[in-house]
Every structure is written in C-alpha cells, then in structure tokens.
Amino acid sequence: MGLPKFSRPKGGHDREELSCNLYVANCGPAVGLTLDRIASAFTSFGIVKGVYPADETGCRVIVSYHDHASAHSALKALTQSPCLRDLGGRSLHVRYSVERPPCLAKGSDSVQVYLEASELNIPGIYLIHDFVSPQQEEQLLAAVDARPWHSLAKRRVQHYGYEFRYDIRNVNTHQQLGELPSFVTCVTERIPLFRNLNEATAISLDQLTVNEYPAGVGLSPHIDTHSAFEGSIYSLSLSGSCIMEFRAYAGDTDSDTNSSNLLRKAIYLPPRSMLLLSGEGRYAWQHYIPHHKVDMVKDTMIRRGPRRVSFTFRKVRKGPCQCDYPQFCDSQKVKRDD
CATH class of the missing domain: 2.60.120.590 (Alpha-ketoglutarate-dependent dioxygenase AlkB-like)
Incomplete structure (x- = not known):
C-alpha cells in the first residue's frame, strides 16, 4: 500500500497542533501488529481515517485521524506514557507527520x-x-x-x-x-x-x-x-x-x-x-x-x-x-x- 500525500492543515494556530497525522515507530506488521489492530487501538483518541506503512521496514506507520484534536490528544497521551495496552504495552515513538516542505521536495539537495x-x-x-x-x-x-x-x-x-x-x-x-x-x-x-x-x-x-x-x-x-x-x-x-x-x-x-x-x-x-x-x-x-x-x-x-x-x-x-x-x-x- 502506498503512503498517501498528507496535507499540512491551514489556520492561525500552532501548526504542530493542527496536524491530523502521526508517525508511529516500533509499531507495524514487522513487530506482529496488523494495521487493523493499530487502527483499533488508536480509536481511543478519536476517529481514525486510516493506518498506512511509513516505509518498507514494516515497523513504522502513519496513523491518520479525522481531525487534528484527536491526533493532538493521542500525541500528548503517548508522550506522557508512550505505550498502549491494546498493542501489547509496546514503547512507541510518536511524532507529527506533515506535508513535505518545499525545501525538502524531491529533486532538492538532499541525502538518503x-x-x-x-x-x-x-x-x-x-x-x-x-x-x-x-x-x-x-x-x-x-x-x-x-x-x-x-x-x-x-x-x-x-x-x-x-x-x-x-x-x-x-x-x-x-x-x-x-x-x-x-x-x-x-x-x-x-x-x-x-x-x-x-x-x-x-x-x-x-x-x-x-x-x-x-x-x-x-x-x-x-x-x-x-x-x-x-x-x-x-x-x-x-x-x-x-x-x-x-x-x-x-x-x-x-x-x-x-x-x-x-x-x-x-x-x-x-x-x-x-x-x-x-x-x-x-x-x-x-x-x-x-x-x-x-x-x-x-x-x-x-x-x-x-x-x-x-x-x-x-x-x-x-x-x-x-x-x-x-x-x-x-x-x-x-x-x-x-
């Protein structure tokens, strides 16, 4: 499954708090967690639009929420206690996932x-x-x-x-x-x-x-x-x-x-x-x-x-x-x- 191109939300508030999408590491099929199971666990914070592989490793995913408030609630909760019982109590690394900035667009001076x-x-x-x-x-x-x-x-x-x-x-x-x-x-x-x-x-x-x-x-x-x-x-x-x-x-x-x-x-x-x-x-x-x-x-x-x-x-x-x-x-x- 390809990773959708997420859009950075617009608005007058802090854009970190307006992102609807979370990057979650130590979480995915490679560590025994299906995408459906991950989606079910993250619904405790709000409506999940989808869960997608973040890369080819199988142990990092993008969790996409219907609204930015749900994503913010999940990030705040998992920063204080970075694990979910429904995911076996795994320690998770969670950050916002945002639209690719122009300075990092493909074709620019970047390194793998x-x-x-x-x-x-x-x-x-x-x-x-x-x-x-x-x-x-x-x-x-x-x-x-x-x-x-x-x-x-x-x-x-x-x-x-x-x-x-x-x-x-x-x-x-x-x-x-x-x-x-x-x-x-x-x-x-x-x-x-x-x-x-x-x-x-x-x-x-x-x-x-x-x-x-x-x-x-x-x-x-x-x-x-x-x-x-x-x-x-x-x-x-x-x-x-x-x-x-x-x-x-x-x-x-x-x-x-x-x-x-x-x-x-x-x-x-x-x-x-x-x-x-x-x-x-x-x-x-x-x-x-x-x-x-x-x-x-x-x-x-x-x-x-x-x-x-x-x-x-x-x-x-x-x-x-x-x-x-x-x-x-x-x-x-x-x-x-x-």
Whole structure:
C-alpha cells in the first residue's frame, strides 16, 4: 500500500497542533501488529481515517485521524506514557507527520537517511535504539532541568567533568569540574553493550556535555578535536529526534569545499537512542545536524519536537593524538608544521 500525500492543515494556530497525522515507530506488521489492530487501538483518541506503512521496514506507520484534536490528544497521551495496552504495552515513538516542505521536495539537495548504523557503511559508527527507558529519559531530563544552563547563541549547555571551550574547541585538562554526576549512572553502566558491536575499547568516561536544541536548531559540520578527546564518543538523544549527516571529502583534508568531492550519508536518531562515534567515523568524518524543523525519513516527514537534549560522553585526552588520520589531526598537523 502506498503512503498517501498528507496535507499540512491551514489556520492561525500552532501548526504542530493542527496536524491530523502521526508517525508511529516500533509499531507495524514487522513487530506482529496488523494495521487493523493499530487502527483499533488508536480509536481511543478519536476517529481514525486510516493506518498506512511509513516505509518498507514494516515497523513504522502513519496513523491518520479525522481531525487534528484527536491526533493532538493521542500525541500528548503517548508522550506522557508512550505505550498502549491494546498493542501489547509496546514503547512507541510518536511524532507529527506533515506535508513535505518545499525545501525538502524531491529533486532538492538532499541525502538518503538510514535507520540503522550498519546501512551507513562508515567504520566505527554504531547506534543502539531504546538505550534508556522512557522512565529513565524522564529522570535524566528532570535532573538537568534542575541544574543551571549556560546559554549559547542558539542553544543551552551544561558541562560536567571538564568544560568544553567552544572558542578553542578544546578542554583545559588542569581544570577539572569534578566527577560525572550520579544521575547518569543508568547510562554509563550500559556503555559496555557496545563491546558486542566490535567496539571493545574499555575507557573511563570523564567528560559530559549536555546540549538542549530548540526546534529548528542544529549543529554545524565538524570533527571533534582529536587532541581534546580519546577515540570513543557516545551521544544519547532525549526528548526529540533529528537526523545526523556525516560528511567526508575525497581530498586530503576536511577543508576541500568542492561539492563534487563530498561524500554524504545520514542516519535518523530517535529519542532514547545512543550513537557511538569511533575509529574512522570519529576521526575522519564530519558530523552535522541540519537546521530545520522537519526531517525527511524514508519518504515520511517527521516534525521535530519542541526540544532535543543530547548527552555526549567523552574521555579527555591527556597527550597528543596519534591516530591513523593525520590529515584531520591537529596534533599531527602541528608536528608537520614544526
């Protein structure tokens, strides 16, 4: 069955609240749920016009309501308690689905977005879905919201362990802020799960940066400074989703602006997922979050939530980097310039 072309509702109110259509992940035939069963479960919030596959995976659907109020009620209820008893109590990821914006129309400058890290075919990049539970997500967000934020130009940040200096893109290893807070233990104790994904390096993480991104705010393309951190960087996405694009240039450096030499790949990061950057993916590929409010994922438009909060865990490097990618390495560039 093909996915209908949904129209964005018109009106003078917040358009997020006017959408009649919901994107629902972890829900579909591939996880043992028929479209009729899904429709029946979602009728508790209003009249369902139809349920359609969101993509070819069979585990993501579009639930289309007769009116926007029903869709808003379902989203609000499932955001607070993201499961339905009639669907076996599965944890669902729910977002509005909207009309494709002109800037993301077919034929524009876009890149295919993958759902699994293995599809990227970039060595050293891994993704684990549902790394924390909805309850842990709520507790983590409450913990950081109870602490002071530092405002940057377009987002807010908190630093633990060591402060990351954006002006020099590095840390002062002689100014430790303290240990990582106890409220992230539920995250750090699960880091060893990545050893089952061929990332066997055991490191003691000692730096955490928490970023809060309002809707529409992204991240400029960059490679984390080699001399600042060790090889494994872990980024947990909470509250909202986004896509992350990876860029590499066919030339000898990351400063070649010739678009014909640019390789681009992207992955969808749902809430509660943990991304690992290591090896080539960490040292030689830029990562980037586009600055827009709607992401195109497998021909489905997913509106970002009002905020996305990322917890990025790293290990501060105490000496020069000696990686296998000298053309991108600030430590080894200094050696060559001496």
